[in-house]
Amino acid sequence: MTAVEDAPPLGFDPxxxxxxxxxxxxxxxxxxxxxxxxxxxxxxxxxxxxDCMEVLRDNNxxxxxxxxxHVGMNGAVGDLSFLTMDPPDHTRLRGLVSKAFTAKVxxxxxxxxxxxxxxxxAGLRGRTEVDLISEFAHPLPVKVISEMLGVPAADQDxxxxxxxxxxxxxxxxxxxxxxxxxxxxxxxxxxDDYFRGLIELRRAEPAEDLLxxxxxxxxxxxxxxxxxxxxxxxxxxxxxxxxxxxxxxxxTLALLRNPDQFEVLRANPDRAPEAVEExxxxxxxxxxxxRVAKSEVRLGCxxxxxxxxxxxxxxAANRDPEVFEDPDRLDLLRPAGRQLAFGQxxxxxxxxxLARLEGQLALAGLVRAFPEMRLLDEHPTYRENLVxxxxxxxxxxxx
Ligand code: HEM
Numbered sequence: 237m238t239a240v241e242d243a244p245p246l247g248f249d250p251x252x253x254x255x256x257x258x259x260x261x262x263x264x265x266x267x268x269x270x271x272x273x274x275x276x277x278x279x280x281x282x283x284x285x286x287d288c289m290e291v292l293r294d295n296n297x298x299x300x301x302x303x304x305x306h307v308g309m310n311g312a313v314g315d316l317s318f319l320t321m322d323p324p325d326h327t328r329l330r331g332l333v334s335k336a337f338t339a340k341v342x343x344x345x346x347x348x349x350x351x352x353x354x355x356x357x358a359g360l361r362g363r364t365e366v367d368l369i370s371e372f373a374h375p376l377p378v379k380v381i382s383e384m385l386g387v388p389a390a391d392q393d394x395x396x397x398x399x400x401x402x403x404x405x406x407x408x409x410x411x412x413x414x415x416x417x418x419x420x421x422x423x424x425x426x427x428d429d430y431f432r433g434l435i436e437l438r439r440a441e442p443a444e445d446l447l448x449x450x451x452x453x454x455x456x457x458x459x460x461x462x463x464x465x466x467x468x469x470x471x472x473x474x475x476x477x478x479x480x481x482x483x484x485x486x487x488t489l490a491l492l493r494n495p496d497q498f499e500v501l502r503a504n505p506d507r508a509p510e511a512v513e514e515x516x517x518x519x520x521x522x523x524x525x526x527r528v529a530k531s532e533v534r535l536g537c538x539x540x541x542x543x544x545x546x547x548x549x550x551x552a553a554n555r556d557p558e559v560f561e562d563p564d565r566l567d568l569l570r571p572a573g574r575q576l577a578f579g580q581x582x583x584x585x586x587x588x589x590l591a592r593l594e595g596q597l598a599l600a601g602l603v604r605a606f607p608e609m610r611l612l613d614e615h616p617t618y619r620e621n622l623v624x625x626x627x628x629x630x631x632x633x634x635x
Contacts, residue, residue, distance in 0.1 A: 245277040246547070250411065256618040259523065259625070260564065263552035272538040277410055279526075279545045280538070283552035285559045285576070287535050291548050292580035297527035298322040301543040307528045317471040319583065326582065329468060332453055332460060334586060336384065336446050342589040345380070349593055352379050353601045360634060361605070365612060368630040372602070373484035374477070377594055381476030385469065386438065386445025395430065395473070398423035402470070403478040406623040408526055408547070427470045435465070446472070476587055482521035482626035483595045487512070488602060489630060490519055492611045494566045501568060502603040508596035511568040515595070516554075517575035518566050523551040523625045525579060550576045551625070606634045 247270065248262040249255055255262050266273060267283035275281050282288050291297045299320045300306055306320065318329040335341070356372050366372075378392050405412065405420030412420070435451055442448040450468065454460045460468075491498040501511045525548050533540045540546060553576045555563040560573055578585035585591070603609070612631040619628050 245410070246275045246279065247273045247281050250622045251620060257615065259551055260555050263549060263555065267552055267556065272536040272540075274538070275547075279408075279547050280535070280540055281547045281549060282535065283549045283556075284536070285553040285556035285574070288548040288550060288553040288576060289574070289580055290535065291527055291546055292525070292576070292583070294533070295323070295582065296529065296531045296533055297546060298530055299528065301528045302530065303543075307526070307545060317467040319471055319475065323582065328459065329464060330582075330586065332450065333446065333468060333472065336449070337586050337590060339589045342593055345384075345590070346593060346597075348383070349376075349380055349597050350601075352376055353597045357601055357605045364635055365631065365633050368488060368632050369481065369485050369627060370629070372598070373488070373630070374481045376484065376598055377477035377480035377591075380590070380594060381473055384446055384476075385472060386443055386447040387434070387473065391430070395427065398426045399474050399478060402427075402474050403619075403624050404621055407621060408623075411622060424470065427473075428466045431466050431469045472587075475585075476590070478624055478626075479521045479587075480591045480594050482624060483512070483516060483591060484598045484602075485627050485630050486519040486521060486625065487515035487595065487599050488609075488632075489611070489616065489627065490515055490566055491599070491603065492609065492632070497566050497568050498603055498609075501600065502607055505600040505604060507569065508600040509592065510570070510572065511599065512592055512595040513572055513575060514566065514568050514570050515599070516577035517560065517570075517573065518554070519625065520550050520554055520575075520577035521625060522577065522579070522623060524549050524623055525583075548576075550579070606632075609634055 247266045248259070250259075263283050266281065271282065271284040272287060273281040273283070282291060300322055318326045321329065353376060356376055360366055360371060379389070381387075382389065382392055401416075401419040401423035404416055405423070409417065434447060438445075438448045438451045439455075442452065447469065450460065450465055454462065454465045491501065497511075501508065527546050527548070529540045529542055529544045529546060531542055554560070557563050560570075560575075578588040578591075610633045612633050613629075616630055617628045619626050
């Protein structure tokens with residue numbers, strides 16, 4: 237059975253268990269037969285590295301069509317989140333927070349992230365079996381981004397369900413049920429209410445956190461409206477952990493399924509940066525992103541018309557044999573390539589340095605602390621998301 241025979245609605249069935257277990261086996265025939273594929277849902281599905289790269293770099297592809305309609309992953313974190321904005325608004329809003337995520341700032345966070353990794357690992361010692369997601373991969377990025385933003389630790393459990401609803405809501409709207417859309421909107425309203433309370437607290441008493449910095453900017457009234465502030469906070473909180481949890485968990489799963497590579501990382505913790513790049517390439521937490529064509533563009537032998545929707549399959553691009561030799565092989569010492577897990581162009585992941593740091597410290601720490609770790613469930617279940625690829629649970633034996 238090939239992906240194309242599966243037909244619907246993208247050239248593959250994103251919610252079929254076989255697809256969730258191994259989407260790459262479904263992308264391959266699509267890339268080989270129709271790399272620029274016009275799907276039944278009238279979306280151009282791109283599975284070649286070169287085409288994905290071109291779309292992400294070319295500002296003729298954006299998030300608003302020429303009638304001003306917002307398209308694709310519409311509204312998941314509010315229409316005003318800069319993730320799905322075009323310049324000049326995108327430039328203005330990204331500029332307000334980008335200083336907090338530079339490589340230099342992130343380097344200064346290293347001791348604190350290491351401390352959190354060590355604390356979480358210490359909590360696992362003496363245990364024989366754990367769900368690595370709920371006890372390690374999820375709490376780490378939640379704690380890190382919450383501390384950066386200034387979200388109190390006591391509140392962190394409150395937003396798990398809202399965040400899940402928004403993560404699901406990142407999927408293209410034509411793949412969501414009315415109920416999922418309703419949950420997404422309710423979750424966003426809950427986040428807005430929650431952040432309004434925190435904003436009031438910081439207005440009265442500013443602190444050394446990103447929230448206070450944004451509140452100060454908003455008080456100018458020129459650079460940021462209240463809704464833009466709320467949407468930016470939600471974006472940072474959700475993007476800051478819903479992806480990194482999957483880097484850590486997908487990465488651990490890949491290492492457990494490739495014991496020789498587990499051993500490579502265990503024996504060479506200083507090679508964690510290369511290891512993380514390869515794990516991001518091999519099983520990227522963000523599988524795709526959407527754009528709309530603002531003018532007519534030729535991709536391969538297809539003509540993309542103005543206002544056509546385009547889906548760049550990052551997961552497929554990262555396995556393109558034109559760019560990566562033997563792409564289905566996990567090789568932690570592979571020379572650094574042009575993997576697209578963090579996107580490209582003006583929307584290149586703002587949190588990439590932070591995600592890399594967390595991934596490196598978490599994975600190197602984990603294999604060192606538990607060299608005998610093993611999978612308890614050979615076929616773990618995935619969450620029902622298409623854009624974000626992640627496991628519902630990862631049960632492992634530790635000793
Ligand atoms: C392994 C973890 C992560 C992965 C794989 C990832 C992936 C991505 C990708 C692919 C994009 C571009 C989406 C597009 O072009 O449509 C993106 C954007 C973004 N990411 Fe990440 N991300 C990760 C972690 C983080 C973290 C820790 C943060 C921290 C706040 C973050 C914040 C953002 C933001 C704010 C954007 C929007 C950038 C823009 O539109 O200019 N991400 N991320």
